[in-house]
Amino acid sequence: MDTTRLLRLGELALPGFVVGLIAGAVAGGLAGLVGQPTGWALVSMLTLGLPLALLGGGYGLLAAHRKVRIGGFAPAALFWLVGFPLARVLHEVLSRLILVGEPGLPPDPLGFLAYQGLVSAGFAIGFLWLHERLAPRWWRRVAPRNPVAADVYSAYAAHAKRVFEQREARRRARRQQRDPAARPAPGGKAKAKAKAKAAPR
Amino acid sequence: MVDSSKVPVSGSPGGDAGAGTGESERVWRAGRLDPMPIRKLPEAPPAIHLLGPTVFLVALGVGMGESYMWPRLVLVFGPEIRWLFLIGVTLQAMVMLEMARYAMATGESIFAGAARVFKPMMWFFFIVAILVYIWPGHLSAGAAAFEEITGIPWLVTACVGLVLVGVVFSLARVIYDLLENVLSVLIGVLVVGTAIIASLVGSWSDLTSTLTGMFAFGYFPSEALSSTWFPIVVGSIAFAGPSGMQQMWYTLHLRDSGAGMGAHVPKIRGLRHAGEQEEMPARGFMFDTDDADEMKKWKGWRRWVTFDALLLFWGITMLVTISFTVLAQAAARENPNVKTLIEGGDRDAALSAMSDSFAAVGGPVLGGLFFGFIALIGLNATLGLFDSFSRGQADMTYFFVKGARRFKMSHLYAGFLWGVIVFGILILLFGPADGPAGVLDILAFLSTFAMGAYCVVLLLVNNRMLPKPIRPKWWQNAIIGFGAVFYLGMLFYSLARFGVVVS
Numbered sequence: 001m002d003t004t005r006l007l008r009l010g011e012l013a014l015p016g017f018v019v020g021l022i023a024g025a026v027a028g029g030l031a032g033l034v035g036q037p038t039g040w041a042l043v044s045m046l047t048l049g050l051p052l053a054l055l056g057g058g059y060g061l062l063a064a065h066r067k068v069r070i071g072g073f074a075p076a077a078l079f080w081l082v083g084f085p086l087a088r089v090l091h092e093v094l095s096r097l098i099l100v101g102e103p104g105l106p107p108d109p110l111g112f113l114a115y116q117g118l119v120s121a122g123f124a125i126g127f128l129w130l131h132e133r134l135a136p137r138w139w140r141r142v143a144p145r146n147p148v149a150a151d152v153y154s155a156y157a158a159h160a161k162r163v164f165e166q167r168e169a170r171r172r173a174r175r176q177q178r179d180p181a182a183r184p185a186p187g188g189k190a191k192a193k194a195k196a197k198a199a200p201r
Numbered sequence: 202m203v204d205s206s207k208v209p210v211s212g213s214p215g216g217d218a219g220a221g222t223g224e225s226e227r228v229w230r231a232g233r234l235d236p237m238p239i240r241k242l243p244e245a246p247p248a249i250h251l252l253g254p255t256v257f258l259v260a261l262g263v264g265m266g267e268s269y270m271w272p273r274l275v276l277v278f279g280p281e282i283r284w285l286f287l288i289g290v291t292l293q294a295m296v297m298l299e300m301a302r303y304a305m306a307t308g309e310s311i312f313a314g315a316a317r318v319f320k321p322m323m324w325f326f327f328i329v330a331i332l333v334y335i336w337p338g339h340l341s342a343g344a345a346a347f348e349e350i351t352g353i354p355w356l357v358t359a360c361v362g363l364v365l366v367g368v369v370f371s372l373a374r375v376i377y378d379l380l381e382n383v384l385s386v387l388i389g390v391l392v393v394g395t396a397i398i399a400s401l402v403g404s405w406s407d408l409t410s411t412l413t414g415m416f417a418f419g420y421f422p423s424e425a426l427s428s429t430w431f432p433i434v435v436g437s438i439a440f441a442g443p444s445g446m447q448q449m450w451y452t453l454h455l456r457d458s459g460a461g462m463g464a465h466v467p468k469i470r471g472l473r474h475a476g477e478q479e480e481m482p483a484r485g486f487m488f489d490t491d492d493a494d495e496m497k498k499w500k501g502w503r504r505w506v507t508f509d510a511l512l513l514f515w516g517i518t519m520l521v522t523i524s525f526t527v528l529a530q531a532a533a534r535e536n537p538n539v540k541t542l543i544e545g546g547d548r549d550a551a552l553s554a555m556s557d558s559f560a561a562v563g564g565p566v567l568g569g570l571f572f573g574f575i576a577l578i579g580l581n582a583t584l585g586l587f588d589s590f591s592r593g594q595a596d597m598t599y600f601f602v603k604g605a606r607r608f609k610m611s612h613l614y615a616g617f618l619w620g621v622i623v624f625g626i627l628i629l630l631f632g633p634a635d636g637p638a639g640v641l642d643i644l645a646f647l648s649t650f651a652m653g654a655y656c657v658v659l660l661l662v663n664n665r666m667l668p669k670p671i672r673p674k675w676w677q678n679a680i681i682g683f684g685a686v687f688y689l690g691m692l693f694y695s696l697a698r699f700g701v702v703v704s
């Protein structure tokens with residue numbers, strides 16, 4: 001895989017990567033500080049932030065290539081149902097490795113995984129929420145040089161265009177109503193009544 | 202005369218916006234106000250349009266009830282008490298869907314709907330909003346949490362925050378767009394962060410007990426019937442999710458977001474851009490409910506808002522309360538003092554003890570993070586509340602106060618916004634933040650009474666002011682009717698039995 005192609009993939013994955021990193025780093029990382037030296041805190045922050053970021057980037061790639069329905073909750077929830085517990089297990093294992101020098105699973109691993117799986121639904125809502133805010137804007141920026149980004153952005157743009165056109169049509173209609181020269185004489189009684197009441201006072 | 206039991210009054214079949222065909226325009230007559238012209242219903246957004254105006258309801262609704270009151274009840278009565286929360290939030294989700302029905306079908310607020318039925322009803326809400334929502338007490342919890350993190354006195358934060366809110370909303374080009382963006386990011390961070398903190402601090406057993414408790418239907422310990430706890434339990438159910446008039450304001454946000462026939466109504470602009478404010482139409486619009494294509498689009502809009510109601514509103518409110526309940530249980534396990542303080546009802550002391558308990562487990566920063574979230578919840582609620590209050594009052598003034606249309610909607614909005622800000626600062630500096638002690642009970646009464654009253658308004662408006670094909674089904678009416686009986690019944694039962702209003 002050449003560098004340009006990697007770069008393009010990176011561009012597609014960036015919004016999901018950032019959301020995952022922020023989520024993991026801010027909440028997980030800060031929680032792990034526990035008055036430890038800065039270097040240790042940084043490692044702890046990365047053990048949760050990085051897995052979530054990589055998974056987030058993976059979701060972004062799936063969305064950009066239209067392998068999952070963009071903006072849909074169910075695919076995101078399924079994705080994180082697997083991804084979130086995985087990230088948390090990595091976080092626990094790596095944290096233990098750094099703390100006591102040997103990797104180890106949390107006590108009651110099955111209960112742990114089940115709990116993380118349930119919490120993942122909440123994480124998925126928040127992730128999707130932020131991703132849908134960031135990704136379309138970013139993809140629009142890189143669209144001129146990235147055809148996949150251009151394609152996925154066009155799906156968002158098609159919707160925005162439709163909304164815009166509807167609004168413009170309404171504006172034109174309102175302007176026409178206000179401009180007496182452009183308005184033919186009212187005919188029917190109901191219309192005349194409606195217009196009279198609608199007129200600015 | 203109410204002429205709403207028939208299909209739209211027919212004139213020209215092609216009566217579209219300003220078509221100027223010279224023939225009579227088709228209108229829908231509803232209640233005592235101007236008839237609504239028939240316009241095209243826009244297409245419902247596809248699934249990718251994930252975010253809706255529900256973001257405002259979530260911002261307003263996820264408040265102290267979710268982060269403090271319900272965790273408190275769980276610690277006192279056990280997780281089984283949460284079935285009442287399930288009922289409360291589900292009822293609110295249904296109310297939200299019914300509010301959306303009128304707003305999306307007409308592009309009018311529910312206040313205008315109330316005025317179509319009986320104008321004094323609308324004025325009742327106008328007055329209640331002023332009495333209940335001008336007090337800046339809601340700022341104190343968030344600002345106090347901010348003080349815990351930064352050391353900046355809460356009064357300074359609150360006053361600066363108030364001015365900042367006013368300036369930002371005055372400079373914004375389109376207020377709705379700005380606020381939706383800001384709140385979306387804040388709530389996104391809140392949701393993601395809450396989920397991660399819950400995943401770090403909580404355990405399987407905490408979660409299962411919280412979840413199974415939600416289905417312990419009928420559980421009601423005898424202590425909950427005491428004069429101390431009954432008003433608190435009832436208040437917590439009523440205020441689960443959005444409370445007071447927040448659901449009514451949601452109809453204004455729906456309209457400004459362009460949902461359904463709201464697409465035919467211009468958005469409110471900030472004071473600096475008031476010159477660009479388009480003329481507000483004097484009444485809403487209706488679509489042709491006899492047209493199969495239009496009804497198909499209507500079903501699309503109903504699906505969209507149902508998705509919003511269930512996933513975003515119901516789901517996020519549930520998630521935040523479950524997370525905070527898990528957090529409270531974890532904190533109480535670490536430090537029994539937390540349980541005593543939470544049960545005792547001193548909110549600030551309890552939140553402080555919870556933060557200490559997290560600091561003991563996860564370091565001082567985790568304690569700080571907890572306060573960070575409380576501050577974030579406070580900020581969300583304050584932003585949402587100020588905007589909603591000004592929006593609601595400006596809407597009623599513009600359409601129903603004589604001479605008000607000399608001003609633009611933006612001017613009225615800014616007038617109410619700065620009015621409530623200046624009053625808020627004066628009260629914070631010189632007066633009682635929650636309102637004079639003598640009227641606190643009256644304000645709590647009015648807030649709950651308004652909820653019962655809006656259920657009645659919803660029944661009247663949706664069943665009398667809308668064309669038959671888009672009226673609610675019997676079971677939807679039954680649920681809203683249950684809401685009216687529940688809110689008003691509990692309010693008066695609490696008054697008659699214990700002599701206290703819900704709290």
